[in-house]
Amino acid sequence: FTVSIVDTVTFEGQKPGTSGLRKAAKIFQQEHYTENFIQAIFEAVGDNLFGSTLVVGGDGRYYGRDVIEKIIKIAAANGISKLLVGQNGIFSTPAVSTVIRKYKTIGGIVLTASHNPGGPNGDFGIKFNCENGGPASDSITNKIYDITKTLKKYKIVPELSVDIDKIQCVTVQVDGKPFTIDVIDSVNDYINLMKEIFDFSSIKKLLQGNDEHLPFKILINSMNGVTGPYVKQIFGKELSVSDSNLVNSTPKEDFGGLHPDPNLTYAADFVNDVKTGLYDFGAAFDGDGDRNMIIGKKAFFVNPSDSLAVLAANLNVIPYFQKVGVKGYARSMPTGAAVDRVAKSTNIECFEVPTGWKYFGNLMDAGLISLCGEESFGTGSNHIREKDGIWTSLAWLNIIASHRKSIEEILLNHWCTYGRNFFTRYDYENCDIDAANKMMKYVEELMKESDFVGRKFTSHNKTYIIKEADNYSYKDPIDGSVASKQGLRILFEDSSRIIFRLSGTGSAGATIRLYIESYEADSSTYLRDPQTVLKPLVDISLELSKLGEFTGRNEPTVIT
Ligand code: VG1
Ligand code: CO
Numbered sequence: 001f002t003v004s005i006v007d008t009v010t011f012e013g014q015k016p017g018t019s020g021l022r023k024a025a026k027i028f029q030q031e032h033y034t035e036n037f038i039q040a041i042f043e044a045v046g047d048n049l050f051g052s053t054l055v056v057g058g059d060g061r062y063y064g065r066d067v068i069e070k071i072i073k074i075a076a077a078n079g080i081s082k083l084l085v086g087q088n089g090i091f092s093t094p095a096v097s098t099v100i101r102k103y104k105t106i107g108g109i110v111l112t113a114s115h116n117p118g119g120p121n122g123d124f125g126i127k128f129n130c131e132n133g134g135p136a137s138d139s140i141t142n143k144i145y146d147i148t149k150t151l152k153k154y155k156i157v158p159e160l161s162v163d164i165d166k167i168q169c170v171t172v173q174v175d176g177k178p179f180t181i182d183v184i185d186s187v188n189d190y191i192n193l194m195k196e197i198f199d200f201s202s203i204k205k206l207l208q209g210n211d212e213h214l215p216f217k218i219l220i221n222s223m224n225g226v227t228g229p230y231v232k233q234i235f236g237k238e239l240s241v242s243d244s245n246l247v248n249s250t251p252k253e254d255f256g257g258l259h260p261d262p263n264l265t266y267a268a269d270f271v272n273d274v275k276t277g278l279y280d281f282g283a284a285f286d287g288d289g290d291r292n293m294i295i296g297k298k299a300f301f302v303n304p305s306d307s308l309a310v311l312a313a314n315l316n317v318i319p320y321f322q323k324v325g326v327k328g329y330a331r332s333m334p335t336g337a338a339v340d341r342v343a344k345s346t347n348i349e350c351f352e353v354p355t356g357w358k359y360f361g362n363l364m365d366a367g368l369i370s371l372c373g374e375e376s377f378g379t380g381s382n383h384i385r386e387k388d389g390i391w392t393s394l395a396w397l398n399i400i401a402s403h404r405k406s407i408e409e410i411l412l413n414h415w416c417t418y419g420r421n422f423f424t425r426y427d428y429e430n431c432d433i434d435a436a437n438k439m440m441k442y443v444e445e446l447m448k449e450s451d452f453v454g455r456k457f458t459s460h461n462k463t464y465i466i467k468e469a470d471n472y473s474y475k476d477p478i479d480g481s482v483a484s485k486q487g488l489r490i491l492f493e494d495s496s497r498i499i500f501r502l503s504g505t506g507s508a509g510a511t512i513r514l515y516i517e518s519y520e521a522d523s524s525t526y527l528r529d530p531q532t533v534l535k536p537l538v539d540i541s542l543e544l545s546k547l548g549e550f551t552g553r554n555e556p557t558v559i560t
Pocket of ligand 1: 018019113114115286290291332355356357374375376378502503504505506513
């Protein structure tokens with residue numbers, strides 16, 4: 001095979017967001033668009049690329065196969081020695097991270113737009129992960145973006161093509177040098193890792209029941225995303241869960257029309273199935289398998305910020321942590337601070353980072369944290385460098401198997417020990433970009449007023465006094481890099497918080513996220529609806545930001 005050099009046109013706006021480059025599939029389908037971005041990734045990696053191995057796979061969404069074919073051709077032309085490709089092009093995001101780490105490759109390319117809808121009219125995305133298995137840092141994604149701005153040519157081996165549906169290892173000669181495409185099983189390495197981490201036999205006993213306990217009934221919903229094959233293997237084969245309890249577990253190019261985002265709005269059908277009372281536990285995962293939603297009997301909702309805190313408080317029952325020990329914890333800034341309280345009571349360090357999993361990587365690599373999470377239905381540990389949906393569901397089951405308590409009991413106990421951090425997030429999706437920017441600017445200017453700190457707000461008989469306000473900025477303690485403008489924070493004297501942020505994962509318009517948190521130590525409040533408890537702060541946020549006036553929106557599109 002021989003390498004061709006193609007003259008290309010440069011494209012604007014190939015700037016990776018919170019988690020890779022995400023756009024409408026149609027944009028990626030433009031001639032040269034995808035090739036340019038792949039070439040830019042390779043150029044950003046630089047000389048280390050020569051002779052290296054790279055992992056490639058994705059969530060099975062529309063256009064993924066075509067892009068894998070392009071990556072094979074462009075990788076061969078750019079001096080890479082070997083690709084590890086998931087069979088059928090399938091790898092969940094956590095599986096890519098697992099495979100990168102296991103085979104010590106230089107990194108991987110993940111083809112996904114995560115929880116964004118797929119199909120010809122949906123979104124597509126490309127994400128680059130580094131040799132630690134985690135999402136590339138800002139410095140690398142900025143470099144990729146800079147390269148796209150002036151890219152004039154890309155290298156490609158146009159005739160090269162390999163059947164990725166078949167497990168096989170093919171070596172070809174490209175301009176006299178060997179290039180290998182190793183198509184590997186998409187699930188094996190990940191499943192072996194899960195079996196090392198968790199106590200599968202105790203989870204199996206929980207699920208099957210015995211003389212003393214009824215079987216613990218679970219419903220696992222893959223939302224037609226990538227986790228299907230993993231779920232069938234782990235829950236079906238290893239844990240003997242019947243097929244009828246594992247739903248939407250065949251990956252579909254368009255997710256069967258679902259919006260594969262495991263939250264109360266987009267996974268409402270799943271929540272309703274569990275509301276029937278037929279199941280003790282429900283878990284749903286997003287398109288690429290890194291997010292999770294956990295609910296208990298009758299759909300008792302586990303807020304992701306609480307999920308993180310409960311996991312932190314119970315890691316000691318999980319074999320992996322018994323073996324490697326527990327270092328620190330971390331959460332993204334908008335995530336509810338419940339985990340901070342667990343950390344404090346056990347004298348373990350807790351870090352706060354900006355939104356996006358890439359910010360946890362350095363802390364993990366330096367051995368400072370074992371567990372981390374985000375309010376956006378993401379939790380994970382240092383077993384890999386991505387958040388991990390299936391891992392989270394197994395962690396919960398391992399904890400339940402060990403305590404033999406329901407999810408509701410576990411949470412109630414947790415709140416009785418630590419108090420409850422009530423948390424909610426309002427998303428205003430697809431707003432006018434200008435309007436959203438104006439609102440953010442308005443709030444930021446407001447925050448700069450000299451008497452802003454100390455201002456009092458009263459709503460529904462509750463009074464809050466502002467203690468601090470800023471546009472969040474983070475300095476990475478390991479490499480000293482600074483991420484600024486990460487969200488407008490208004491902190492109150494009673495430790496309540498209001499945060500405004502613009503999403504960095506959307507593909508159309510602007511999404512405003514409003515995060516609200518308040519702490520209660522009075523046990524009579526613990527079972528109250530967060531929407532009621534947080535109503536005063538929601539009203540204060542909307543009033544102070546004039547969000548309705550700026551955007552014309554009276555209601556959020558999603559409430560968590
Ligand atoms: C969102 C979430 C963030 C998460 C990111 C990627 O980002 O808020 O917590 O890390 O999605 O998750 P943003 O910028 O839209 O708020 V995933 O499952 O889309 O890779
Ligand atoms: Co995801």
